[in-house]
Amino acid sequence: MKKQTLWMTIPVTTAVLLALAGCGGQDSNQALQGSSSSTTAGEQNPSESGTTVSPNSGNQGGSANTDSGHASSSTAGKEGTDASNTNGSSSHSKLSDTNEVVKAVRGELKMQGALLPTSFPLSKDQYLGAVITTNTSDALHVNFYTAGKAVALNDSLLTSSNSKMPWLASYEVKTYKNPNQTDVFPDTDLKNIPKDMMVELGHGIQGMMEGAAGSQYLTWKEGRWTMQIRSVSEDQMNNTGIAKKIVEYLEKHMLPAPKYKGFVNVEYASGGKTVHVTISWQDGKQIHQLKTEQVPLDALGMVVSVK
Structure with missing residues (x-):
């Protein structure tokens, strides 16, 4: 079966896990x-992994990936225009709750009825950060980050070139004439x-x-x-x-x-x-x-x- 080229694959530079599936006893x-x-x-309990915790629980998300090596992925997957150029330093207040972050992002988006992830894999001592990099009526792109403290939407701590906030995920919606x-x-x-x-x-x-x-x-x-x-x-x-x-x-x-x-x-x-x-x-x-x-x-x- 011929494999088709998909959207740009983001370089994988991090070490999320210490051992993954394969031979030699790995499962x-x-x-x-x-x-x-x-x-x-x-050491993860299989019954607890891969699940997400309701964002209603303060700054908590789901299961955590807190491997310190993952911090190097803070620049991975950042597609679209750098928010430091398009949004500048945000005047929003710092957001300590996942619900607050999602609500703040939704409130800024120009796309009507925009959908967003509402739960994220964060541990109890982690906070969600977000940067909007594309924001039009027919397209959006948001980068989400794992932050060690509460940050504002489009916070310069996330967008600066020397930011150490690990990139968590990106979410994008594009409108096509013929998808x-x-x-x-x-x-x-x-x-x-x-x-x-x-x-x-x-x-x-x-x-x-x-x-x-x-x-x-x-x-x-x-x-x-x-x-x-x-x-x-x-x-x-x-x-x-x-x-x-x-x-x-x-x-x-x-x-x-x-x-x-x-x-x-x-x-x-x-x-x-x-x-x-x-x-x-x-x-x-x-x-x-x-x-x-x-x-x-x-x-x-x-x-x-x-x-």
Whole structure:
């Protein structure tokens, strides 16, 4: 199956987890699940990872990825115009609650009825920061950050060139004249999977495993959503185990219903210690897209919370 080029893949420079799925005793839990502020990735309780906590609980989000090495990702995924040029230093007050941050962002957006993630993978001692980098009636782009203290919307602490606030995720909505002409969504046919490539993922869902150009891919469909995991072949990662965890998670959590197409793209860098997740879905002429270097269940949790 020919792999199509997707939207720009953000360089993965961080070390979110200490060990991820693969051979040598590594399992899919480590590659899939976030770590709490008091444990390493390998010590995370599987029943607690990948979930998000209601933003009503003050500055808390969901499960945390507090690995100190992740701070280097503060510049990753910052697409659009630098907010320091478009918005300047914000005069907004400092926001200590996730709900307040989301409300402040929503209040600034020019797009009518704009949807946003409302829950984020933060630990109890972390705060959510946000910078609006694109803001028109037909497009928006917001970068979210993990902050060690309450910050204002578009705070210069987030936008300065020497900022040490780790980038958490970006959320973007674009309006197209013809969204079907974009290369965001792969043309995937999984109706007749060869037996030697078929993988059972649970709940009656079957995936297709294949290798190409030094990578291994596992692809499956859930409704209008296509899911794909890519890893480097020599890493021998347990893509099947990761996929089964995603399938199980989505049995209990509902992604936005795309009117046409949706795509969850999980890409592990060489070595399997860092991951980039892009989740895209089409709603009429709009394409929504969330990008993050958080583990897959945390990425899904943010999208599940979009409203």
